[in-house]
Amino acid sequence: TQLLEQSPQFLSIQEGENLTVYCNSSSVFSSLQWYRQEPGEGPVLLVTVVTGGEVKKLKRLTFQFGDARKDSSLHITAAQPGDTGLYLCAGEAHGYSTLTFGKGTMLLVSP
Amino acid sequence: DAGVIQSPRHEVTEMGQEVTLRCKPISGHNSLFWYRQTMMRGLELLIYFNNNVPIDDSGMPEDRFSAKMPNASFSTLKIQPSEPRDSAVYFCASSAGVPAYEQYFGPGTRLTVT
Numbered sequence: 001t002q003l004l005e006q007s008p009q010f011l012s013i014q015e016g017e018n019l020t021v022y023c024n025s026s027s028v029f030s031s032l033q034w035y036r037q038e039p040g041e042g043p044v045l046l047v048t049v050v051t052g053g054e055v056k057k058l059k060r061l062t063f064q065f066g067d068a069r070k071d072s073s074l075h076i077t078a079a080q081p082g083d084t085g086l087y088l089c090a091g092e093a094h095g096y097s098t099l100t101f102g103k104g105t106m107l108l109v110s111p
Numbered sequence: 112d113a114g115v116i117q118s119p120r121h122e123v124t125e126m127g128q129e130v131t132l133r134c135k136p137i138s139g140h141n142s143l144f145w146y147r148q149t150m151m152r153g154l155e156l157l158i159y160f161n162n163n164v165p166i167d168d169s170g171m172p173e174d175r176f177s178a179k180m181p182n183a184s185f186s187t188l189k190i191q192p193s194e195p196r197d198s199a200v201y202f203c204a205s206s207a208g209v210p211a212y213e214q215y216f217g218p219g220t221r222l223t224v225t
Contacts, residue, residue, distance in 0.1 A: 033213065042115075042202050042216030043154070088154065092212070098144070098167060099214065103153035 003027070004089055004102035012108040016078050021105040023089035024071045030094050032065055032072045037086040037104070079109045113137070115217035117203050123223045129191040132220045134203030135184055142206040144214060145178055145188050149199045157201075160186065193224045 007022045023032070031050040035043035047056050049065035049072065056063045060083075062075040076083055086106050090099040116135040124130055136143050145157040158168040160180045168178070175194070180186040190197055200221050204214040 031212070035216075040218075042204070042219050045213055045215065048213055090214075098156050098159050101154040101156075 004091055004100055006087075006089060006102035006105050008105060009103070010106045010108075012110070013079055015080055015109055015111050017109075018075070018077050019079060019107070020073055020075045021087055021107070022071070022073050023091075023102055025091065026070065027091070027093055028069050029091035030069070031092045032069070033090045033092075033099070034063055034072070034074055035088040035090065037088060038084075043086075043088055076107075079107075081109050081111050083107060084109050115203055115205055115215055117201075117217035117220050119220060120218060121221050121223075123225065124193055125225055126194055127192045128224075129189065130193045130197075130222060130224075132188040132201050132203075132222070134186045134188070134217060136186070136203070136205030137207075137215055138184070140205035140207045140215070141183070142208070142214075143180060143186050144204040144206070145186070146202040146204065146216075147199045148202060148219070154202070157188070190222075193222075195224045198222055198224050 005024045033048045034046045036046055037043040047063045052067045052069045054065045060077045064073050086104045088101055088104045090101045092099055118133045141162050143160040146154050147157055148154045157170045158178045159166050163180045176190055178188045200219045202216050202219045204216045206214045
């Protein structure tokens with residue numbers, strides 16, 4: 001069973017602060033995705049990383065895939081209230097036809 | 112383009128009743144997934160279809176749960192009989208990739224069983 005552990009579980013910060021959330025596993029993944037879920041909605045895909053060491057940027061969000069493809073991080077610069085939501089990572093393991101989701105990090109950004 | 116469509120958005124029913132959740136995937140997507148989300152367990156995969164054929168139903172909790180995909184544009188998840196522990200948000204997602212690349216989620220159905 002492939003497990004993805006996300007940390008922290010909950011993060012409450014002020015607007016303008018920087019933050020990093022983590023997604024870790026003992027398993028190797030062929031790709032890893034990050035989703036954001038707002039209250040009352042389904043998860044929305046933010047990014048997919050596929051190469052060990054890969055870094056992708058989406059405006060103020062920076063995503064990194066670990067060299068060994070077992071972990072990933074999401075860094076947000078100058079957080080805004082609109083960044084509030086549940087951030088989920090999901091990995092696709094070799095030989096598996098489905099995604100494994102972490103339980104998520106709930107981010108609250110206050111004005 | 113229309114995204115994944117789910118109905119109903121909210122369902123409240125009494126224990127023992129049959130519940131049917133519906134999903135219309137994005138046109139052209141060949142994979143469809145049903146998930147259940149709770150605070151305690153997070154997002155759990157229930158069943159996965161590829162080209163309308165069930166591929167992996169190992170996440171279906173028990174025989175009370177069943178899912179069908181009669182054609183490429185429609186799927187149902189049925190719970191009969193429903194129990195209070197089935198209360199959760201149920202999501203449908205679709206993907207154009209094989210097997211699980213970049214899934215697109217519907218808005219979910221919030222099910223409450225009293």
